[in-house]
Amino acid sequence: MTKTYKIVVLGGDGIGPEVTDQAVRLLKEIQPQLSGVAFEFDEHSVGVGEYQKNGDALPETAFEACRNSDAILLGAMGLPNVRYPNGKEIAPQLDLREKLDLYGGVRPIELFHEADTPLKNYGPGEIDFVLVRESTEGIFAGRDAVADLDADESLNIIRITRKGAERVCRMAFEVARKRDKAKKVSLIDKANVLSTMVYFRHIFDEVAKDFPDITAEHVYVDASALFMVRRPHDFDVMVTENMFGDILSDLAAGLVGGMGMAPSADIGDKAAVFQPSHGSAPDIAGQGIANPIAMILSAVMMLQWFDNDETRRAGAALHAAVARVLSDPSNRTPDMGGKLSTTQITDAISIALKDALN
Numbered sequence: 001m002t003k004t005y006k007i008v009v010l011g012g013d014g015i016g017p018e019v020t021d022q023a024v025r026l027l028k029e030i031q032p033q034l035s036g037v038a039f040e041f042d043e044h045s046v047g048v049g050e051y052q053k054n055g056d057a058l059p060e061t062a063f064e065a066c067r068n069s070d071a072i073l074l075g076a077m078g079l080p081n082v083r084y085p086n087g088k089e090i091a092p093q094l095d096l097r098e099k100l101d102l103y104g105g106v107r108p109i110e111l112f113h114e115a116d117t118p119l120k121n122y123g124p125g126e127i128d129f130v131l132v133r134e135s136t137e138g139i140f141a142g143r144d145a146v147a148d149l150d151a152d153e154s155l156n157i158i159r160i161t162r163k164g165a166e167r168v169c170r171m172a173f174e175v176a177r178k179r180d181k182a183k184k185v186s187l188i189d190k191a192n193v194l195s196t197m198v199y200f201r202h203i204f205d206e207v208a209k210d211f212p213d214i215t216a217e218h219v220y221v222d223a224s225a226l227f228m229v230r231r232p233h234d235f236d237v238m239v240t241e242n243m244f245g246d247i248l249s250d251l252a253a254g255l256v257g258g259m260g261m262a263p264s265a266d267i268g269d270k271a272a273v274f275q276p277s278h279g280s281a282p283d284i285a286g287q288g289i290a291n292p293i294a295m296i297l298s299a300v301m302m303l304q305w306f307d308n309d310e311t312r313r314a315g316a317a318l319h320a321a322v323a324r325v326l327s328d329p330s331n332r333t334p335d336m337g338g339k340l341s342t343t344q345i346t347d348a349i350s351i352a353l354k355d356a357l358n
C-alpha cells in the first residue's frame with residue numbers, strides 16, 4: 001500500500017518561493033524512485049504578499065491545510081518595510097509555531113567544505129552540532145505586547161513553563177541519542193542572573209537524569225558565543241531559550257557558510273514545519289541567485305522526520321548529493337563566493353541525486 005504524505009508548501013516572501021521551488025523540484029524527482037511512498041503538494045499564499053492582498057497574513061484555509069498536513073515546507077516570511085500598525089513585522093511563521101505548538105526549533109549546523117568556514121583548520125564534518133531552540137515561550141512570550149511610544153518605559157516578560165522547558169530538554173536529549181556522536185547536551189542559559197534561567201536549569205537537570213547515557217553540561221549564553229567560535233567541535237547538541245536560540249543559530253550559520261547553509265525544523269507532537277533559518281533576503285530577491293541549500297537540507301530533515309525507511313533512504317541520498325556537489329568549491333552561489341545561480345546549483349544536486357539514489 002502506498003503511503004501518501006500531504007506536504008503543504010508556503011513559499012512566502014522575497015527569496016522564499018525561489019528556494020522552496022528547488023526543494024519541491026528535487027522531492028518530485030525523488031518520488032518515482034521510492035517504493036510505496038507518494039508526495040502530495042498543496043501550495044498556499046501566506047506572508048506579506050497575502051497580507052497586502054487580503055489583510056490576513058495567515059488565512060484560515062491555509063492554516064487548516066497546515067493543520068491537516070503531514071508536514072509543512074516554508075520558504076521565508078516577512079519584509080522589513082512592511083509592518084502592522086503596532087510597528088512589528090508580519091511573521092506568520094511565529095503564529096504557526098504557536099498555533100501548532102511547534103516547541104522544538106531543531107537547527108543543525110554542518111560544515112561541508114573547509115573553504116566555507118571563516119575558522120582555520122576545520123574540514124568537512126569537523127563542525128557538526130545541533131541547536132535546539134525552545135520556540136513557543138521564553139523572551140518571545142512578550143511578543144503580543146504593544147509599545148506605548150509616549151510612555152517612560154517598555155517591558156517584555158520572559159516566560160518559562162515547566163511543560164515548555166521539560167519537553168524541549170527531552171527533545172534535545174533524544175536528538176543527542178539519535179545522532180550517536182559525542183552524546184552530549186549543553187544547556188545554554190543565563191542562570192547566573194535570571195530566575196527564569198535558574199528554573200530552566202533545574203528542569204534540564206531533572207530531565208538529564210532520564211538520559212544517563214548522555215553527558216549534560218551548562219554553559220552561559222555569553223560564553224557559548226565565544227566557545228562556538230573558539231572550539232565549535234566541542235558542541236554536540238545545545239538546547240536553549242527562544243531568543244538565545246534565534247541569535248546563536250545565526251552565529252552558528254556564519255561558521256559554515258552563512259544563512260544559505262542553515263536548515264531548520266520546527267517540531268511539535270502533532271505537526272512540523274521545515275524551513276531554512278534564513279529570512280526573505282530582500283537584498284537579493286528576484287535575482288535568481290539565492291542559495292537553496294538551507295531549504296534543500298530542511299527537506300532532508302522532513303524526509304528523515306517522516307520516519308519511514310524509504311523516506312529515510314531518500315533523505316540520506318539527498319544529503320549525500322548536497323555533500324558531493326559542495327565537495328567541489330566551485331559549486332557555490334554568490335553568497336558563498338561562487339557564480340552559480342539558484343537553479344544551476346540545484347541542477348548539480350539533481351544530477352548527484354540520481355547516483356545517490358541508486
Ligand SMILES: NC(=O)c1ccc[n+]([C@@H]2O[C@H](COP(=O)([O-])OP(=O)(O)OC[C@H]3O[C@@H](n4cnc5c(N)ncnc54)[C@H](O)[C@@H]3O)[C@@H](O)[C@H]2O)c1
Nearest residue numbers: 076077078079080259260277278279280281284290291335
Ligand atoms: N523564518 C523566516 O521566515 C525568517 C527568518 C529570518 C528573518 N526573516 C525576515 O526576513 C526579512 C529579512 O531579514 P534579514 O535581512 O535580517 O535576514 P535574512 O536571513 O533574510 O538575510 C540576512 C543576509 O543573509 C543573506 N541570505 C539569507 N538567506 C540567503 C540565501 N538563501 N542565499 C543567499 N543569501 C542569503 C541575505 O542576502 C542577507 O545579506 C525580515 O523581514 C525578517 O523579519 C524571516
Ligand SMILES: CC(C)[C@H](C(=O)O)[C@@H](O)C(=O)O
Nearest residue numbers: 077078091094246249277279
Ligand atoms: C523572522 C523571525 C520572527 C524569526 C524568529 O525570530 O524566530 C527568525 O529570526 C528565525 O530565526 O526563524
